[in-house]
Amino acid sequence: MAATIRDIRNRTGLSLATISKYLNGGNVLPENRKAIAEAIEELHYEVNEVARGLATQKSRTIGVLIQTFDNIFMGSIVSNIERILREHNYGTIVCDCQQDKKLEEEEIHFLLGKRVDGIITIPTAGNAGYLQAAVDRKIPIVLLDRTFTDQKFDSILVDNVEAARGAVQILIDHGHTRIAIICGDDSEYTARERLRGYCTALESANIDIEASYIKRGKLSTAHGYESMKELLAMKDRPSAVFFSNYEITLGGIMAINELHVAFPQEISLIGFDNFMLSKVINPKLWMVNQPMETIAQQAAELMLKRLEESGKKGEDYEPETIILPTDMVEGESIRALS
Amino acid sequence: MAATIRDIRNRTGLSLATISKYLNGGNVLPENRKAIAEAIEELHYEVNEVARGLATQKSRTIGVLIQTFDNIFMGSIVSNIERILREHNYGTIVCDCQQDKKLEEEEIHFLLGKRVDGIITIPTAGNAGYLQAAVDRKIPIVLLDRTFTDQKFDSILVDNVEAARGAVQILIDHGHTRIAIICGDDSEYTARERLRGYCTALESANIDIEASYIKRGKLSTAHGYESMKELLAMKDRPSAVFFSNYEITLGGIMAINELHVAFPQEISLIGFDNFMLSKVINPKLWMVNQPMETIAQQAAELMLKRLEESGKKGEDYEPETIILPTDMVEGESIRALS
DNA sequence: CGCTTTGCGTGAACCGTTTCGCTTAATCCA
DNA sequence: TGGATTAAGCGAAACGGTTCACGCAAAGCG
Numbered sequence A, B: 001m002a003a004t005i006r007d008i009r010n011r012t013g014l015s016l017a018t019i020s021k022y023l024n025g026g027n028v029l030p031e032n033r034k035a036i037a038e039a040i041e042e043l044h045y046e047v048n049e050v051a052r053g054l055a056t057q058k059s060r061t062i063g064v065l066i067q068t069f070d071n072i073f074m075g076s077i078v079s080n081i082e083r084i085l086r087e088h089n090y091g092t093i094v095c096d097c098q099q100d101k102k103l104e105e106e107e108i109h110f111l112l113g114k115r116v117d118g119i120i121t122i123p124t125a126g127n128a129g130y131l132q133a134a135v136d137r138k139i140p141i142v143l144l145d146r147t148f149t150d151q152k153f154d155s156i157l158v159d160n161v162e163a164a165r166g167a168v169q170i171l172i173d174h175g176h177t178r179i180a181i182i183c184g185d186d187s188e189y190t191a192r193e194r195l196r197g198y199c200t201a202l203e204s205a206n207i208d209i210e211a212s213y214i215k216r217g218k219l220s221t222a223h224g225y226e227s228m229k230e231l232l233a234m235k236d237r238p239s240a241v242f243f244s245n246y247e248i249t250l251g252g253i254m255a256i257n258e259l260h261v262a263f264p265q266e267i268s269l270i271g272f273d274n275f276m277l278s279k280v281i282n283p284k285l286w287m288v289n290q291p292m293e294t295i296a297q298q299a300a301e302l303m304l305k306r307l308e309e310s311g312k313k314g315e316d317y318e319p320e321t322i323i324l325p326t327d328m329v330e331g332e333s334i335r336a337l338s
Numbered sequence C: 001c002g003c004t005t006t007g008c009g010t011g012a013a014c015c016g017t018t019t020c021g022c023t024t025a026a027t028c029c030a
Numbered sequence D: 001t002g003g004a005t006t007a008a009g010c011g012a013a014a015c016g017g018t019t020c021a022c023g024c025a026a027a028g029c030g
Helices: A005-012 A016-023 A029-044 A047-054 A072-089 A101-113 A128-136 A159-172 A190-205 A222-234 A248-256 A275-280 A294-312 B005-012 B016-023 B030-043 B050-056 B074-087 B099-113 B128-136 B161-172 B191-203 B221-233 B246-258 B275-278 B292-311
Strands: A061-066 A090-095 A119-123 A141-146 A153-158 A177-185 A214-219 A240-245 A268-273 A284-289 A321-324 A327-329 B060-065 B091-096 B119-121 B141-144 B154-158 B180-183 B212-215 B242-243 B268-272 B288-289 B320-325 B327-329
Touching: A005 A016, A005 A029, A005 B030, A029 B099, A047 B050, A061 A072, A061 A101, A072 A090, A072 A294, A072 B074, A072 B091, A090 A101, A090 B074, A101 A128, A119 A128, A119 A294, A128 A141, A141 A294, A153 A159, A153 A214, A153 A294, A159 A177, A159 A190, A159 A240, A159 A284, A159 A327, A177 A190, A177 A222, A177 A248, A177 B141, A190 A214, A190 B074, A214 A222, A222 A240, A222 A248, A222 B005, A240 A248, A248 A275, A248 B275, A275 A284, A275 B246, A275 B275, A294 A321, B005 B016, B005 B030, B030 B221, B060 B074, B060 B099, B074 B091, B074 B292, B091 B099, B099 B128, B119 B292, B128 B141, B141 B292, B154 B161, B154 B292, B161 B191, B161 B242, B161 B268, B161 B288, B180 B191, B180 B221, B180 B246, B191 B212, B191 B221, B212 B221, B221 B242, B221 B246, B246 B268, B246 B275, B275 B288, B292 B320
Parallel strands: A061 A090, A061 A119, A119 A141, A141 A153, A153 A321, A177 A214, A177 A240, A240 A268, A268 A284, B060 B091, B060 B119, B119 B141, B141 B154, B154 B320, B180 B212, B180 B242, B242 B268, B268 B288
Antiparallel strands: A090 B091, A284 A327, B288 B327
């Protein structure tokens, strides 16, 4: 149906090699150049990237494998990655493994089948095994938001320990000592890190860590909601709560609203992840804000760098780890205790 | 590097045709079947979908072109489309044209270059011209959320008129007559429709339409914010406001919070688009909720249907338009006037 | 038993590019 | 002037699959 390079040959009388040279910016005589351009115009010719991909062994497509699409965090990440890659003429093929480790491994094979030139992923699994096939293919891999201990990869991380420490420190600075955290369980890399930051802050302020103030569970709205209710029902209830991710923040706020608990009067709060929430919740919520555009941008740029390198001889490279700082969005959800 | 079908031939002594037949589920003797399976296993062979794509003239990849990624609406749409397509072994390549009409047309060509088998898109442009190249290629196209008047396409829409009418009717039922709307300008398909619904509701209740209560502008947080402030500053200010999309709802709420206006005591509100907001805003916001999963699902399924059909003879088909109803999420943000 | 069918396998052409090695003519310079 | 260099073009062989037309043997059948 669509025109091919052969149709252009028939029209111009030039050889395929010359036309290919034209398409790829080689030296072609002005008159031939003109003839080819005209033929392309008239035939509505467009390079068949599939055929080109087969010939060059490069698809100019990057696979982006994420755990879920259902939060703004992901939307922003994918959006920015796509934009930057696209500016360098790479396509982005997305896969959502829906937090399913089995599916996650399948998707890797799916992407490899499509011969993507690289993979950017937010891992779900606890170890790097599922990536082995991609590693064997020697394509660049960039990890986002979490990383592995058993094998080294290019990774873009956020300083979770420091982010959590900082959040708790703010509460301490306001005079709080009975500080709770609602967080993920130990299987989650980010959850472990944030809990560590929480403990660090308390320890360095010589505040005892109270086990019943640590609410581990899934990174879900439901966990935030239930845990907040439990904390509020305690007889020695905390005076401040640190919500350690987006869903948990959402759930926690829902519980507070439902029980008509006034904040910061009755309880002080600080949330995580989503800048937008801080705008819309009243009173304005204190927030630890992740630099999502930067994360995405760094990931895309590191990927582009690796792709460029792999053209050159330098076969193997030393994986880089980039750790980004978070920032604090001030709100009105923390009461100062005298 | 990676193993090919020829490596399998060398190992098994079978012909390429037989191996291909095996890969595509044809009849192969059990012993040969076993031999091929073993070779695949040992060589870590994976079908090169690029080569297959060239041979079959099908990429098993669908292009999804959207206007922006920066709202939950899009995340949910892309997520659900990707999931369903993936279940049928199609990959999803996403492009974000960032509301830029020029870029939008470029992306279409980019996708056509990649030889996608179909395109699902949320149009930005006002007319279908930019899609012409895709139409010429005779690949299925499915439009989401908005459609064109100048040319007919498969479209999945929401009943915007009825959604807006219903929202305003709720306000009327609560005794309101001074009802404002903050909406997009006439260049936006959905904005026109929603404004029409607003007018319909008022007319059928014999309420005069007050021009100063209609705030047209961009579909942005800023427009919602500014317009809300203006409405609040009016001397004959409305008793109720209908926010007609997500960003506007967000901006409106921000203005309300900032000016410490109590709702529903001082003003009644109903928002649009984002179910999550209704959970987290206190008092709970009334909302018109778009059935995002259904929109995405219908789009993906219609696409799959077209892809299947195009295998058969039935060359041309009659475009379908599917109009989905919205639903109402009750809140506490509307005061009943006696 | 001879004829048709069916099951399985094969060689070769093809999909639409890129790229390698080679030719030819023009240009340069000692 | 003539050998070396360079620019531009060409033919043909990849890249890794699918598919068509055909061959052959075993099975089915009146």
